[in-house]
Amino acid sequence: MYLVAHVDTSICSETACKLCTQFCPETNTILYDNDKKTAFVAVDRCKACEICVSICDTMAKHHAIKMIMISDLENPFEMSKAGFNPAKWKELPETVVLEKVAK
Amino acid sequence: MSMDNLKISPALEKYMTKEYRDLVERGPYGKQKKVSEMGTFKEIIEEHPMCAGCAMTLFIRLTMIGLPNPEHTILVGTAGCGRLALSQTSIPFIYGNYGDTNAVASGLKRGLEMRFPEQPKDVVVMAGDGGLADIGFSTVLHSWFRKEKFTTIMLDNEVYGNTGGQESGMTQRGAILKMAPKGKKYEKMDMLGLAKTANVPYIVRMTVTNPTRVASVVRKAVLIAREIGPTFIQAYTSCNIEYAIPTPKVIDDAKSLEAERYGFQEFISDEAKAFLESIEPKKAKATKSTEA
Ligand SMILES: Cc1ncc(C[n+]2csc(CCOP(=O)(O)OP(=O)(O)O)c2C)c(N)n1
Ligand code: SF4
Ligand code: SF4
Ligand code: SF4
Numbered sequence: 268m269y270l271v272a273h274v275d276t277s278i279c280s281e282t283a284c285k286l287c288t289q290f291c292p293e294t295n296t297i298l299y300d301n302d303k304k305t306a307f308v309a310v311d312r313c314k315a316c317e318i319c320v321s322i323c324d325t326m327a328k329h330h331a332i333k334m335i336m337i338s339d340l341e342n343p344f345e346m347s348k349a350g351f352n353p354a355k356w357k358e359l360p361e362t363v364v365l366e367k368v369a370k
Numbered sequence: 371m372s373m374d375n376l377k378i379s380p381a382l383e384k385y386m387t388k389e390y391r392d393l394v395e396r397g398p399y400g401k402q403k404k405v406s407e408m409g410t411f412k413e414i415i416e417e418h419p420m421c422a423g424c425a426m427t428l429f430i431r432l433t434m435i436g437l438p439n440p441e442h443t444i445l446v447g448t449a450g451c452g453r454l455a456l457s458q459t460s461i462p463f464i465y466g467n468y469g470d471t472n473a474v475a476s477g478l479k480r481g482l483e484m485r486f487p488e489q490p491k492d493v494v495v496m497a498g499d500g501g502l503a504d505i506g507f508s509t510v511l512h513s514w515f516r517k518e519k520f521t522t523i524m525l526d527n528e529v530y531g532n533t534g535g536q537e538s539g540m541t542q543r544g545a546i547l548k549m550a551p552k553g554k555k556y557e558k559m560d561m562l563g564l565a566k567t568a569n570v571p572y573i574v575r576m577t578v579t580n581p582t583r584v585a586s587v588v589r590k591a592v593l594i595a596r597e598i599g600p601t602f603i604q605a606y607t608s609c610n611i612e613y614a615i616p617t618p619k620v621i622d623d624a625k626s627l628e629a630e631r632y633g634f635q636e637f638i639s640d641e642a643k644a645f646l647e648s649i650e651p652k653k654a655k656a657t658k659s660t661e662a
Pocket of ligand 4: 425451527532608610
């Protein structure tokens, strides 16, 4: 198992700061949904460097990103499956952090 | 190498990958995308094997946002880490021999000018400090003295990252690396000074700490190279592997180096400045020669 970055969309959507999207080294990995006003992660592209976590914690000061075991996410967004198509993002099931870790 | 070439012929559409179709439909073409829009459009770089949290990866990503016309650009690179991502872009990438990047770029740019007199074609060299300051040094300098019209971007991680940690001319004196166990004996080369000596009309030293600035500098460098002459960007793009920087601290490291010895510097000739003002009156005003 391995860790991936996960955005708490309820915190992020309050701010719409878009800082992590500019500092993630990987392309199209932290995506930004203009409708839901939140960042979210394509888990299959995340290399778990945690740069986004430190940007959100120290630069944005919003603490919206945490590293989470991939197996503890239900319905994570996968670019290889969904492709890049913002018009279809609203049809996707919501990513849920499984209870045992969401304290 | 033009919008028409990128588009998929209808008969072949169903055979093309999802990634490519997304790129043609939702890529950055035709309109200069802003850094603040990242995450809302399909980017030019696909997945690649550069290390997690590499500042060079981030710099390359931002460079692609800054390119004024990616559909009319050719990248030239060589051995070294950066080519791992550069070769995964939807921009033609020429993998030059180690050492000849700027010679290849010179011929290429001249050829393109002859072949496409009506359509500016941008050539951008992107390679490591080893590639440009050591082995490619003479072709870099000569391309500057000959005033070849293309942009040279040095991805300066102050080490040979791809081959496991040898010192380069751009390594700081005293730095201890895996293959420089006693510490480097000589000073870091002054490539900015050499560029000034060669009268390069646009010279920038920067890091990755300000993404919007990276894209804007790249844009200016490419535009100036079209009309005026060679441009040079020297970017600190740390190697977290060889310098043992924990990845969550990569941006902090760039910030502290920026404060210490790698501050933002931008030198622009009067001619280049006047040119920028003539095409983008508002933006060029912000371009003051600054010494940090
Ligand atoms: C002529 C030649 N000599 C040596 C090599 C081996 N080589 C491949 S990458 C590399 C070092 C790259 O260092 P740098 O240009 O600083 O890029 P980095 O990997 O640090 O990004 C070397 C020496 C080569 N490919 N060709
Ligand atoms: S830095 Fe944090 S708050 Fe800002 S967009 Fe990213 S996840 Fe949301
Ligand atoms: S952990 Fe690294 S690769 Fe993953 S989303 Fe965050 S910045 Fe991008
Ligand atoms: S070896 Fe260093 S420069 Fe190369 S990809 Fe890895 S972290 Fe980046």
